[in-house]
Amino acid sequence: MLTLLSFLLLAVEQEGGGSLIDVNPGVIFWTVVTFVLLLLILKKFAWKPILIALEQRETAIKESLERAEKANKDAQKVLSENQASLEKADEESKKIISQSRVYAEKLKEQILRESEAEAKKIIENASAEIERKKDAAFDELKTQISEIAIRAAEIILKENLNKEAQIKVLNNYIDQINKN
């Protein structure tokens, strides 16, 4: 409505030798010609190179961003792989340590057991030896005692039945034994 009103006013205003809504065909002709030429010139010399450059730059930026992202991803992957292998190695070493600890424990026990058995065996052997030696000593002692008794008896029998002499002989003999 307001537009229409102002137009009526503008159209009425004719005193200045022309109205605002006078359409001059010459101006239309020149505007169209100029605009079309402008469009053709700018399209060839300005818009095309600028838009191509913009597009190239945009693709370059996009590509480099994608590349960077990919590199980042790769690095992350490598890092996580490293971490994983590190963890694995850690676990492995722990396992090895614990295994060896168990082995050592076993070995220790075994050695202990073996040495204990050995000791026992040695002790047994020793006591058996002692027993044997004791038996042997006893046997010898027995034979010696019996020999001594026989010899004493011999000597007693050799001497006449002199009591005093007998006692004297016996004492001598016993002294002899003691000396032996």
Added chain:
Amino acid sequence: MFSNQTANTKALADTISKSGQNNSDPSWIMHHVLDGKTISFEPFGSIHLPEMHFLGMDLSVTKHVFFIWIVAIILVTMAIFSARSYRKSLIPKGFANLFEIMIVFVRDEIVAPSIGNGYQLFLPYLLTLFFFILLSNLLGLIPYTATVTGNIAVTASLAAISFVATQFAGIKQHGAYKYFKNLVPSGMPGWILIIIIPLEILGLFTKPFALSIRLFANMIAGHIVIFSLLGLIFIMHTFYVAPVSVGFALFIEMLEILVAVIQAYIFTMLTALFIGMSMHSEH
């Protein structure tokens, strides 16, 4: 937009009534905003442009035609200067950066979302349109120049080109028969077509008509308001009104800078939208 036009109307009415009372010549505002055959550099004199007639048409280079060429020369210089900046590397330097920002704005904010797929074909046209209107609007704010977009013949030509581009887009996308068939919503009863078809055909032309009127009225309104405000000083024959007039004129001038950019944006945006609509019309 409306406030501008209201101001426009009021200012004009004021000027007319005031001039009637004071018996002064009212045509000076019109002289400034209208097209003419002279470029005046008051008080330094003026240049008379030659008259040219061809096949019975007045093809004289008028003031506005002269300034259209000035705009074209500035734009070509700027654009080629910027384009050169890309030759060495993909990263432009200096002025080309500013130019690139605007190009990217037009491409990504106006053209691509409005047209969608296949916007590349219309990008050079819409870029040219945007920069041409923007530069024309801004150039018109400088003293001793003329606002070519304040000439309805110029805006009508731009709108006509936009109309041609819109039809071309639709016909290229769908083929002529299907495109014009698509204009009419399908599934309508026969008798309503008698009303719908003329309406749709009218609708084709109202769009560029509105485009041309919008740009023209916006650009002319601010200038008339500025001239009217300054004119008050001479009409009232007193200097005391000068600070007020100059203050308001300065305010309007600043508003005009905003309007210059907004109108360039709107014209381009709507043209892109119309192209998009005719390309993707799915009735």
